[in-house]
Amino acid sequence: MPHPAIEIRDLHKRYGSFTAVNGLSLTVEQGDVYGFLGPNGAGKSTTIRMMMSLIAPSSGSIRIFGMDLNKDRSEILRRIGAIVERPDFYNYLSARRNLELLGRLSGTDVSKSATDRVLGMVGLGARAESKVKTFSHGMKQRLGIAQALLHSPDLIVLDEPTTGLDPHGMVDMRDLILELAADHKKTIFLSSHILPEVELTANRMVIINRGQAIIEGAVQDLLNAGRLKVTIETPEAQRALTLVQSTPLGRHVHSSTEATLILMLERQEISEVVALLTGAGLALHAVTPVRSLEEYFISLTREAK
Amino acid sequence: MILTAYRVEMSKIFSKWRTFIGFLALAVLIPIVVVGMSMQGEQFLNFATAGLKDNFEFTGHLLNGYAVSYFIFASLYLHVPFLITLVAGEVLAGEATSGTYRLLLTRPLSRATMVNAKFLATITYTFLLVVCMAVLSLSLGIGFLGTGEIFIIRQQITVLQADDLLWRFGYAYLWAFLAMATVSSVAFLCSSLVENAIGPIMTTMSVIIVMTIISAIDVPLFDYVRPLFFTNHMNSWKFFFDDPVKWDRIIPSFATLMLHIVGCFVATHIIVRRKDILT
Numbered sequence: 001m002p003h004p005a006i007e008i009r010d011l012h013k014r015y016g017s018f019t020a021v022n023g024l025s026l027t028v029e030q031g032d033v034y035g036f037l038g039p040n041g042a043g044k045s046t047t048i049r050m051m052m053s054l055i056a057p058s059s060g061s062i063r064i065f066g067m068d069l070n071k072d073r074s075e076i077l078r079r080i081g082a083i084v085e086r087p088d089f090y091n092y093l094s095a096r097r098n099l100e101l102l103g104r105l106s107g108t109d110v111s112k113s114a115t116d117r118v119l120g121m122v123g124l125g126a127r128a129e130s131k132v133k134t135f136s137h138g139m140k141q142r143l144g145i146a147q148a149l150l151h152s153p154d155l156i157v158l159d160e161p162t163t164g165l166d167p168h169g170m171v172d173m174r175d176l177i178l179e180l181a182a183d184h185k186k187t188i189f190l191s192s193h194i195l196p197e198v199e200l201t202a203n204r205m206v207i208i209n210r211g212q213a214i215i216e217g218a219v220q221d222l223l224n225a226g227r228l229k230v231t232i233e234t235p236e237a238q239r240a241l242t243l244v245q246s247t248p249l250g251r252h253v254h255s256s257t258e259a260t261l262i263l264m265l266e267r268q269e270i271s272e273v274v275a276l277l278t279g280a281g282l283a284l285h286a287v288t289p290v291r292s293l294e295e296y297f298i299s300l301t302r303e304a305k
Numbered sequence: 306m307i308l309t310a311y312r313v314e315m316s317k318i319f320s321k322w323r324t325f326i327g328f329l330a331l332a333v334l335i336p337i338v339v340v341g342m343s344m345q346g347e348q349f350l351n352f353a354t355a356g357l358k359d360n361f362e363f364t365g366h367l368l369n370g371y372a373v374s375y376f377i378f379a380s381l382y383l384h385v386p387f388l389i390t391l392v393a394g395e396v397l398a399g400e401a402t403s404g405t406y407r408l409l410l411t412r413p414l415s416r417a418t419m420v421n422a423k424f425l426a427t428i429t430y431t432f433l434l435v436v437c438m439a440v441l442s443l444s445l446g447i448g449f450l451g452t453g454e455i456f457i458i459r460q461q462i463t464v465l466q467a468d469d470l471l472w473r474f475g476y477a478y479l480w481a482f483l484a485m486a487t488v489s490s491v492a493f494l495c496s497s498l499v500e501n502a503i504g505p506i507m508t509t510m511s512v513i514i515v516m517t518i519i520s521a522i523d524v525p526l527f528d529y530v531r532p533l534f535f536t537n538h539m540n541s542w543k544f545f546f547d548d549p550v551k552w553d554r555i556i557p558s559f560a561t562l563m564l565h566i567v568g569c570f571v572a573t574h575i576i577v578r579r580k581d582i583l584t
Contacts, residue, residue, distance in 0.1 A: 052411045054582035074413040082411050088404030093320055101313045105412035107306075147408065 003066030005030045005155050005187040006051070011060035013046050013211075020046040022211035024060070028189060028204070030154075033181045035198030035205030035219065036191040037297060043211035044191045045085055048159050051189075052082055064155065078106065081153035083161055087144030091133035095124055095143050098132060099150055108151035118146040123172065137164035145176070156180060157189045162197055170197070177201045195297050199223070207297060227264040229254065232277070233286040237261050240277050249273055265289075310414055310422030318392060318426055327388030327434050335377055335441040342373045343449045353458075369453030370446030371470045375546070377442040378477060382539070385481075386488040386513055387506075388434060393427045393492035394505030397577070401500035401584045410582060420577050424493060424570060431489045432482055439478040457546050465548065476550075477542040484539040487562045488513065490569035491535070497576045500584055532557075535565045 006028035013021040021043040028034040038044050049055045051062055053073050062069040064076045089098045096115050103110035119125050122142040132140065141164050148156055158177070162170045178201055180186040192198055198205055199219065206216040215222065234240050241256045249269060254262040263273065270289060277284060318324050342349065346368040397420075400406045409419060452467045465473065491512060495505035516536040519527055531537050538558035544551040 049582065052407075054407060054410055056579075056581065074415060077411060078413040080411070084407045084411065086404055088407065090317060090320075090405060091403065092322075093317075097316075097320075101316060102408060102412065104309050104313055105409070105414050107309075107413065 002030050003063075004028060005032065005065060006034075006189060007061075007063040008047070008051075009061045009063075011047065011050065011062065012058045013043075013050060013055065014058045020211055021050070021057075024208065024211060024213055026206050026213060026216060028187060030065075030187050031181070031185060032204050033177060033188040033190060033202045035202035036189060036208070037193065037195065037198055037205055038208040039193060042208045044193075044208065045159060046211075047208075048082070048084055048157060048189075048191055051157065052080070052084055053077070054084065078151070079154045080157060081148030081151060081155075082157035082159070083141075083144040083148050084157070084159050087137075087140040089132040089140060089143060089147075092131065094129050094131055095119060095135070095146075096128040098143065099147055102147050103150050106151040110150075114150070118149050119143075121149065121176065122146045123169075138166060138169055141165055142169070145173070149180075153186070155187045155189065157191075159191045160193070161190070162192070162194060174201055227252070227266055228270070228289040230263045230265050230270055230273070231286070231288045231290070232261045232263070232273070232284060233259060233288075234261065234277070234282055234284050235259065236282050239280075240282055243276060243280055243282075244273060247276065249276075306414060307418050307421055307425075310418055311425050314396075314422050314426035315429065318396075318430055321392075323391050323395070324430065326391055327385075328437055330388055331381075331434070331437050331441055334381065335438070336445055338377050338380070339373055339442070339445040339449050342368065342376070346373070346450075366451065366453035367456070368450060369455070369467070370443065370448070370450045371452060371467065371474070372455045373446040373450055374442040374474065375455055375457070377446070378438075378474075378481070378542075381438065382481065382484075382542075383513075383517070385434065385438065385485060387510060389431055389485050389488050390492040390506045390509045392430050393489040394496050394509060395502040396423045396427050396493060397496040397573075398499050398502045398505050399496075402502055404584050406582045406584060416577050417574060420497075420574050424490075424573070427489050427493055428486055431485045435478055435482045435485055438481070439474070443474060457543075459543070459547075463546065463548050465546065469548075473545045473550075476545040480542040480545065480555075483559070483562050484535075484542070487535045487539070487565045487569075490566045494569040494573050494576075497573045497580070532561070535562055538562050 004027045006026070008024055008026050011021050011024040012019065024043070024047060036044055036047070046055065050057045051064070051069070053069055065079060067076050069076055090101070093101070096119070099115045099118065100110040103114070108114070115128065116125060119128050122145045124139065124142050124146065127135070127139065132143065135143065141161065145161060148158070162173050165173060174197065177188055177190065181188055190198060190202060202219050204217065205219050205222065207214045232240065237256055237259055240261045241253065244250050244253060244261065244263065249263070249272065252263045252265055252269070254264050256262065265273065270287065274284065274287060350367055400409060410416065454464060454466050455470065457463045457465070488509065492505050492509040495508045499505060513536055516534040520531050520534055520537045538561045541555055541558035544554045
């Protein structure tokens with residue numbers, strides 16, 4: 001049984017009276033694409049900084065591939081590639097030169113073919129010799145991925161990797177994450193507040209808020225939990241609203257317009273609503289149940305507030 | 306690992322234009338001074354010796370390369386620290402400003418190794434700047450004006466023969482390296498405390514100015530603190546031009562400057578080790 005890629009136990013980080021991370025525990029198995037979700041200020045970046053030993057935990061433990069971060073820091077960092085928050089580089093150097101210098105510090109091959117390989121993977125092959133100060137934010141983000149992959153790490157920690165990318169870039173990033181996990185057997189720790197990104201790439205996830213894990217599990221299990229957002233399209237939406245509100249289901253009304261009625265329902269309640277409306281002679285053009293992580297995320301983080 | 310980190314730091318330092326400001330300033334200033342002295346140096350010497358000509362007769366080749374080099378050394382000695390801090394003040398703070406601490410410290414490189422490598426690179430830059438000053442002033446001075454004896458007026462007048470000078474310059478420049486390494490160490494320490502590169506430059510220069518002013522004020526109260534100021538010992542290079550060399554004054558100054566270097570280096574280690582990288 002291999003060691004988990006990441007084991008965090010009862011992690012705390014306090015700045016004076018402010019607690020940024022409050023007893024966080026999580027386990028990431030090797031081969032997982034693990035979504036690390038939370039609203040802004042939830043403690044995601046602080047946790048990642050502690051995982052990368054950029055800041056010291058106030059208490060708690062972090063083990064990576066079974067090794068204690070306090071004792072085996074160098075060995076652990078040799079096996080991790082990371083983007084931590086903004087992709088900052090030495091702006092006065094070219095993309096290739098940045099990779100060469102960082103690669104040397106990681107003790108890896110920094111030959112032209114090695115840097116070309118990662119620059120090509122992130123679509124920066126043509127700009128290898130350009131100084132980073134001429135790069136857009138999105139290009140720096142791509143270069144951030146390149147430096148994280150350069151030394152072929154086993155664990156890749158990505159903190160908001162699609163920030164600043166255009167839609168094509170976001171799709172490319174998603175494909176790259178899936179490819180790294182499926183073809184190269186990498187473990188990916190993906191921090192994000194963009195929920196579809198996690199929904200489409202991760203197999204497991206945790207949602208944190210105020211430095212605490214609210215819920216952790218398989219993405220599909222979490223998607224199947226809780227209520228569905230059901231959009232009913234009907235030309236008589238106001239009448240439909242009145243009808244639903246006259247029953248106990250009325251408390252599940254989310255919103256309505258002239259042509260739609262949106263309810264938050266359990267799966268078995270959908271047929272009750274449909275029967276109620278069709279029984280009253282309403283024409284229903286569409287009934288669309290959506291299980292979105294976004295809804296789930298918002299409901300959980302709202303509850304936590 | 307330290308060697309790799311050192312090479313990386315040297316690459317970074319010598320990829321920045323500000324690194325060359327110091328070399329450029331010396332490459333412009335020293336030739337100007339040498340040419341100026343070769344053209345109108347006699348007038349300068351006449352002015353400098355005006356008060357002595359009633360009692361002494363000056364003969365020989367007084368306007369020579371060694372005399373000009375000595376003059377350049379004494380003139381630039383207090384300005385070079387500014388050129389040093391331009392680089393030394395940015396070595397750590399620059400990483401914070403540009404957000405690249407995160408890149409560096411997520412490599413399998415200990416913080417201690419990073420500090421050692423950066424310190425070594427800073428000292429190397431300092432050494433190269435002093436070597437540049439030495440080579441330019443001596444080669445241009447001797448090239449334009451030849452060699453000759455120099456006379457030094459301090460508490461007493463010392464006349465040093467041409468064949469007795471080169472080794473003294475050698476020691477003086479080694480001392481300059483030690484003094485500038487002290488300035489680098491102070492700037493390096495300041496650089497670890499803040500997250501912008503201007504702060505350490507301003508702070509180091511302020512420290513030098515304040516210490517120099519206090520050292521210059523002849524008040525008994527300052528007699529106790531004056532020996533502790535590194536600025537007070539930076540000028541001990543002059544003792545190499547005494548005959549005989551005043552080792553009894555040089556050795557305590559050497560110890561004080563070394564103490565400052567080691568103190569700043571150790572303090573920087575402690576600060577960086579405890580630092581939370583939040584930028």
